Amino acid sequence: MEEAGVRAILGAMFRPWICSGWALVLGACGGGDGSAAVSRADGPAERAGANAERRSSLRDDLRRALGGSYDEPLAFVDEHLLARGERAWELHCSACHGLSGRGGTTLARALPVEPGDLADPRRASFFSERAKLWILAEGSAGTPMTGWKEALDERMLIAVLAHMRTLVRPTPAGTEEVGR
Numbered sequence: 001m002e003e004a005g006v007r008a009i010l011g012a013m014f015r016p017w018i019c020s021g022w023a024l025v026l027g028a029c030g031g032g033d034g035s036a037a038v039s040r041a042d043g044p045a046e047r048a049g050a051n052a053e054r055r056s057s058l059r060d061d062l063r064r065a066l067g068g069s070y071d072e073p074l075a076f077v078d079e080h081l082l083a084r085g086e087r088a089w090e091l092h093c094s095a096c097h098g099l100s101g102r103g104g105t106t107l108a109r110a111l112p113v114e115p116g117d118l119a120d121p122r123r124a125s126f127f128s129e130r131a132k133l134w135i136l137a138e139g140s141a142g143t144p145m146t147g148w149k150e151a152l153d154e155r156m157l158i159a160v161l162a163h164m165r166t167l168v169r170p171t172p173a174g175t176e177e178v179g180r
């Protein structure tokens, strides 16, 4: 099938997910009326800009919604649970995010919003662990990232996040990002 055709079908499939679920919790969808949602019809620059805007406004919303707990560390994950997290990642997440977390899979490239490189240390520290747990549970509005709380309990979600931390490339000395 033509790549554009695949995109059209995926776009139609994912549209109903947009703004579902968590808009109720935060009282907003992607920071308002969903205008930050990104479309494949835009050029790469517009898409990248709109996606950066959407991510920032999601982070602001999550900071407000989670308040003092935004930066709270997650529960400890032992080796056994970490191994289960890795298996869940392979099974449920790698089709879009790639085994290495860098994305770029065939499915990722066909999505209306492409998952970024989750192994990039700057990207990995953009959201706090609590914020990622929330995104993992509820999904990220305006993107094909759906919520997983029906499929995986909180312990497993935390285990998958622990596995994701093992994928992050080390930050070269002296290039740490300041703040989040």
Ligand code: HEC
Pocket: 051, 055, 088, 089, 092, 093, 094, 095, 096, 097, 111, 113, 114, 115, 116, 118, 123, 124, 126, 127, 132, 135, 136, 140, 143, 144, 145, 146, 148, 160, 161
């Ligand atoms: C259908 C494809 C798809 C699947 C399956 C999927 N994701 Fe995602 N994920 C995405 C997209 C797209 C984004 C949003 C990227 C963005 O905001 O630019 C995302 C965002 C995220 C984020 C937010 C991090 C960030 O910096 O944007 C986390 C954490 C995450 N995914 C983890 C997971 C985990 C863990 C699983 C499996 C349980 C999973 N995803 C399954 C597509 C997917």
